[in-house]
Amino acid sequence: MKLDTYAEITWCPGCGNFGILTSVKNAINELIKEGIPKEKFVIASGIGCHAKIVDYINVNSFYSIHGRVPPTLTGIKLANKDLVAIGFVGDGDIYDEGISHLIHAAKRNTDITIVVHDNGVFALTTGQFTATSPKGFKGKSTPKGSIENPLNPIKLMLVSGATFVARGYAGKPEHLKELIKKAVKHKGFSFVDVLQPCVAFNNTYNFYNKKVYDLNAEGHDTSNFEQAMKKADEKEKIPIGIFYETQAQVFEDHFN
């Protein structure tokens, strides 16, 4: 099924968002084939380059505001828990502006999927450091380099109670598609941090191409929380795949 809209895609050529868009469309298409009716999908986004993705996919969507996707999706599930809710957020969007919502959505175990387009930069505002920019990041607001250490989203989500924690890479769309499918099928709060090169302000293709490896191919035990925490600390090589997966009661199921 073609999931395109007539909207003109305005991302920079070569942007990592293209890889994410392809993965998402393929994932949704396969999930439709597997039996989820198309009208059940609802996607939402924050504000930033990443957020434009909702305009590019022809399913129900709520183009929300900066940082607020988790509550938007939680509300959608509260009203109708049969809907399949997927959020597309930016690193600035969700690790800066809306971080409290992300933590609480994980803690609640709302049955939603959050896909972070983690490019380590505020891209749409033309390049400032975010919570995941490395220390020393030279952006327009930090000409001498950022003085802050980045936070570790995988560890943050693990300790916040997320029941599905994964990392993908925009440069590996097939792997990312599989991750997104698993995240959507997981009943509970699913978190996928996607390493996303931004060719304009933080071009990380070469860096990630050299460093990423599939941790699930190396026999990582996704039911082991401590192991997941350790893997989340790896920096020399960067693991992608599912770090941790568990089952717990879902927020909206507590209501009649």
Add this chain to the structure above:
Amino acid sequence: MKTITIGGKAGDGIKAAGKLFANILSQLGYYVFVLDDYPSLITGGHNFNKISFDKKPIFSHYKETDVLIALDKKTIDKHKKELKKNGIILYDSNSFSYKGAIGIPAQDFVKEVGGIKIMRNVALLGALSYALGIDFKIVKSVLKKVYPEKADKNIVIAQKGYTFAKENVKQILRLKKIGKPKEVMSGNTAIAYGAVRAGLDIYIAYPMTPATSILHYLAKNSQKFKLKVVQPENEISVINMALGSAYAGAKTMIGTSGGGFALMNEALSLAGMSETPIVIVECQRPGPSTGVPTYTSQADLNFVLNAGHGEFPKVVIAPGTNEQAYYKSAEALYLAWKYQVPVILLSDKHLSESLKTFEVKNLKKVKIKTSNGGKNYKRYLITKDGVSPIAFPGTKDSVVKASSYEHDEFGITTEEPEVVKKMQQKRLRKMKAIEKEVEKLEAVKVYGKGKNVIVTWGSSIGAVLEAAKGLKNVKIVQIIYMLPFPKKSVEKHLKNAKKIVCVEANATGQLANLIKLNTGIEIKNKILKYDSREFEPIELLNELKRWLK
């Protein structure tokens, strides 16, 4: 009209006593109004309730009191001067002694049945019931209703107080059953109940006085009302969650006070742009900032009228009495869904937390026409009145796209100036349709006839109505709809007035300014109160007399 004042420390059950006695009086068929006055602390301090009642409808408490009930000495020291000539004081003589007042060994009665200290209030209410000549059967039935689980001990304690009073207290009244029992409700309960009866599906809030009791009441009754009640991490989450649930088809209301509403502003504008229906209850308290959190004020009018960046249609309704709170809450839900706009229900501490008797009539469930969607469905279809057919995600063969960005009819982002202009016009056209509809609703309420006019709004109407009982030749104009402003009607009622006085609980005369802005009529005489306390009828009457001389 009679008034009982009951006071003590926080934790002494003052509010519970006020509610209990209001229920006893309403059971007898009396009209009751209860003020609950308490500082921002959990234990200690000084709390008091003023319970005023009458055979005829009553709209405010009065300061002057017939009976003073004291659980601590401070209560007598503070309120003695309010006692009427033949007034009596009943107090717990196990806690302190006071010459010239009637001691009731309340603590002893509680101990005798193995009760807890807070039950002293019931012992004193037993004695009070005797002093007012109320049949004990009524007291008993109300205790059973209010404390279904703890009724037995309370009944024995009340009985002990009652019997003790028989020997030691002179009856000052003989209150017999004079009519049908009435409902006693706080403004917040009325708001909550009105919305529920109109078909509310979800209530979301973060605690903030004086809106919190809506959250408590609805959480407690969620099962009965088939309602989902959620307390998220902050007010920003509250409103965004509510917009999500409304987008997915659930009638959703949220509640807060000024500070929380400030946090919601960005998403209020999102509601306007995405055309998502929502009811926001804003219960005012005195600011700026944290201000005087447990007291009252009407100083957020300008704020809510101007809230949200950009230009978009919204409605602001300010009920003044508990029954108006009930009906207007339902109306808010109706307008929000009919026109797909944010509706702000503006209350204040005095309305939200005072109890009042009123007749609760049934309300119609809000029914809106929804669209069946379809392949060509457009969430933002341009229509004559600006209202687009609403469908929800999950509708077969349909794609429902909502957006915070300026968008085309389908919901895709646009930056084309012609489309931007068209969509802006489409949204603003809804305001014209709302204005027409509001002309048919009670946007202004007029009481009495006369050459002089008192204009007021919100909870201040209560004291105004009571004060006006002592005035001749005055008409009272209560403005209920602040947006859209009922210009024609206000003009008509003010135009030929000899003198106009505006009564409101803020320092700058916000309603008076709004009237000038909309009608050009300048009101020079303003009675403004901004000491964080509500108007009191007798004090207000004295001021009004000066102005209307």
